[in-house]
Amino acid sequence: MNDRFVLISGCSGGGKSTLLAELHARGYPVVEEPGRRIIADELASSGTALPWVDAPAFLRRAIDVALKDMATAKAHAGWVFFDRGLVDAASALEALTGETVLRPICAARRYHRRVFVTPPWPEIYVTDTERRHGFEAAAAEYHRLVQTFPMLGYDVIDLPKISPSARADFVLTTLGSGGASTA
Structure with a gap:
């Protein structure tokens, strides 16, 4: 286990990226979601490893990216926060x-x-060019993940539906000391 690598997972459109942006603004290293990076690359190159074209290829690539992200993140001291990661991709595949x-x-x-998960939050859920699935699919993803993490020995902590700043405070307080920011 890498006690410094903190996974933020859960429902699509539940505020993960916004929370990670807040943690980054506080000086913590963050790792962007593999899926969004892959989609951007595939759209730019007219590739087909997209969740709506070839979902298995997309998920296999997400696993590879997540593994590389974990290896790269070892260079950081203190907490490193991940916007989704290996478990998300492998579970989906x-x-x-x-x-x-x-x-x-x-x-x-x-x-x-401790894995922090964003619960379904319909009031903030939106689709975009990279998130094309609807809220029902996002909620189903959340339910799959909150069953998967405990099977792998993780403690699942639902993030409260509060402001990004308050969510960041909640995460850092829950983790306690030991992962000071680099700011």
Whole structure:
């Protein structure tokens, strides 16, 4: 387990990226969501590893990106916050294809035992060019993840529906000391 790597996961459109932007503004290193980076790359290059074109290829690429992100993040001291990660991608691939990938991939590559998840929050949910799925699919994703994390030995902590600043305070207070920002 890497006690410095903190995963922010949960429902799409639940405020993960906004929370990560707040943590980054406070001086903490953050790792952007693999899926959004892949979608941007694929759209720019007319690629097909997109969730709405070839979801298995997209998820396999997300696993690869998440593994590289974890390796790169080792260079940082203190807390490193991840906007989604390895468990999200492996869990989705296993649910989609039935391939047994989750435990083999995630068992030796761990985040902090506490995983913060954004619950479904319809009042702030929006679609865009990269998030094309509807709220029902996002809520189903959340429910899959909150069942998956405990099976892998993680403690799931639902983030309260409060401002990004208050959410960041909640995360940092819950984690306690030991991961001072670099600011």
